[in-house]
Amino acid sequence: MSVLDQPLQWDEALIQRYNLNGPRYTSYPTAPQFQPGFDLQHWRQAFAIGNRQRKPLSLYVHIPFCSTICFYCGCNKIITANRKRTEPYLAALKKEITLQAAEVDRSRGVHQLHWGGGTPTYLDDGQMTDLMEHIRAEFPLRGGEHGDYSLEIHPQSVTPARLDHLRALGFNRLSFGVQDFDKDVQTAVNRFNNEAEVAELVAASRSLGFKSLNLDLIYGLPKQSSLSFAKTLEAVIRLQPDRLSLFNYAHMPHLFKAQRQIHASELPEPQEKLRILHNSIQQLQEAGYVYIGMDHFALSEDELTNAQRNGTLQRNFQGYATNGECDLLAFGVSSISALDGLFVQNHKDIEAYQQALEANHLAFDKGLCLTHDDLLRRQVINQLICHFELDFAEMESRCEVRFQDYFAAELAALQPLAKDGLLEIDEAGIRVSNIGRLLIRSICMVFDTYLKTNEQNTSLRYSRII
Ligand SMILES: C[S@@+](CC[C@H](N)C(=O)[O-])C[C@H]1O[C@@H](n2cnc3c(N)ncnc32)[C@H](O)[C@@H]1O
Ligand code: SF4
DSSP, X not given: OOGGGSOOOOOHHHHHHHOOBOOOOSSSSOGGGOEESOOHHHHHHHHHHHHHTTOOEEEEEEEOEESSOOTTOOSSOEEXXXXXXXXXXXXXXXXXXXXXXTTSOTTSOEEEEEEEESOGGGSOHHHHHHHHHHHHHHSOBOOTTOSEEEEEEOGGGOOHHHHXXXXXXXXXXXXXXXXXXXXXXXXXXXXXXXXXXXHHHHHHHHHTTOSEEEEEEEESOTXXXXXXXXXXXXXXXXXXXXXXXXXXXXXXXXXXXXXXXXXXXXXXOHHHHHHHHHHHHHHHHHTTEEEEETTEEEETTSHHHHHHHTTOOEEETTXXXXXXXXXXXXXXXXXXXXXXXXXXEEOSSHHHHHHHHHTTOOOEEXXXXXOHHHHHHHHHHHHHHHHSEEEHHHHHHHHSSOHXXXXXXXXXXXXXXXXXXXXXXXXXXXXXXXXXXXXXXXXXXXXXHHHHHSGGGHHHHSOBOO
């Protein structure tokens, strides 16, 4: 039986030993490697390759606004009660969409569209209609239910009537941020989601025909205990979302100012935090959820689970995805595009972003053209993080290197991890063990060449694995 079909194993001593700080590998190389002074010519060339190959598109639209601050938040957001701030932003966003669309061969279908934030539903219904119509005018969105068109929702910002409107706009997948239903936890993080209201929204989404629902949860929040979180999970399981994200709360107040309002003394002790995770995994598996990999669970008949079974699962900025063949075009402040062999990121500062577009320029701030070595390592990390096994011959057929020679140092560095039971290496390839799945970041980090040169920054920049 493949490890994918087995319940996750738990080995506390091993988990403690390998619970280091490390990247989440939503990209490789990771964002800290992006460099300022990005040459637009590289972007044009990558765009032209995508056009020639008629690669399908995945569009990401970032809406940064939120009406209240959740103290734990590590996202790129702007908290404001001044709704007028959306106007210049939407004008800039629409211009950016037009400027990028001008370069796109219109025979390329949009397989995926995702609005993230911040809180996309901070916009009112009219603004959302206007933005979607603009996207539709500029890009060939697929008709019917052929595309995966999703958005992130703070439950307090919508009603069943608003969901109806979103469905009419063409969205067919929703992701609700729940985080935790416990009242004390909610007060400690200033984030309030009433269980009954979420249940009403989930029921409405189903009857409106949204084909997939995801709920976000966070473990490790202040005032959380294994007992309290088990109750939240019970309620969540009753709602039967197709997918679940169970994020590890990353307490990094030196990076995220809002987190300074969280009292470190109220955070669960490391031992209790591990118990919350362990119990949650058990509870979810007993309820029929499959552990996909880092932070993600899905029902066994979900497309994500199927993609993992048939070897087509991919990792991208939203976590795991089924549309790996696409060029990712991103719009909005701080958003990151991923084209053939390059990443490019927009300004993180909203004024700089808007000013660039007011002057009719794209708002790129940083980027990276991937070297041959980056591309190889990206494939290796993607393969391991999505499928937990890597076949040398299969990789060599794609990469034109002899794997065991090219990665001799990495294979040697993996030996202690193999001795500890995280994986097996033989002449044919690498197979991550059942217990190794939870610690996949430690395994991927061995292939990350940039960590070797920036080791001293790792603990400041990245969260703990578990
Ligand atoms: C952009 S937010 C989702 C949309 C919407 N703003 C909301 O809050 O419901 C994306 C998700 O990131 C997660 N998240 C935010 N900050 C985090 C942190 N510091 N550690 C772990 N997860 C975090 C939350 O689960 C949140 O739902
Ligand atoms: S968690 Fe969501 S709603 Fe809360 S501050 Fe972050 S982006 Fe905004």
